[in-house]
Amino acid sequence: xxxxxxxxxxxxxxxxxxxxxxxxxxxxxxxxxxxxxxxxxxxxxxxxxxxxxxxxxxxxxxxxxxxxxxxxxxxxxxx
Numbered sequence: 001x002x003x004x005x006x007x008x009x010x011x012x013x014x015x016x017x018x019x020x021x022x023x024x025x026x027x028x029x030x031x032x033x034x035x036x037x038x039x040x041x042x043x044x045x046x047x048x049x050x051x052x053x054x055x056x057x058x059x060x061x062x063x064x065x066x067x068x069x070x071x072x073x074x075x076x077x078x079x
Contacts, residue, residue: 004037005061007069010054015070018051031057032075033067047076 026046034040045059048068055076058068 005035005063005065006067007033007059007071008036009069010072012070015051015054018053020049020051022049023047026058028079029055029057029076030079031055031059031071033059033061033069033071044079045076 026048029045029047031043031045032040033043041062043059043061045057047055047057049056050073053073054070055073056068056070057076058066060066
């Protein structure tokens with residue numbers, strides 16, 4: 001995926017020293033993705049791991065490309 005279309009991630013420092021929970025199976029979620037080019041969209045995604053404040057998701061963009069990113073927990077909700 002071109003970098004301009006990739007998700008802007010939540011800062012790594014905000015999850016530093018927090019325990020990371022690994023999903024035993026991917027959890028279907030909706031995720032708000034903001035890209036480096038300034039576009040935003042809600043995507044069908046799968047939560048693969050999370051902390052108290054962030055979630056790591058795998059998502060599909062409107063063009064059908066698959067990406068992944070750490071997002072703020074408030075940008076992710078279960079489907």
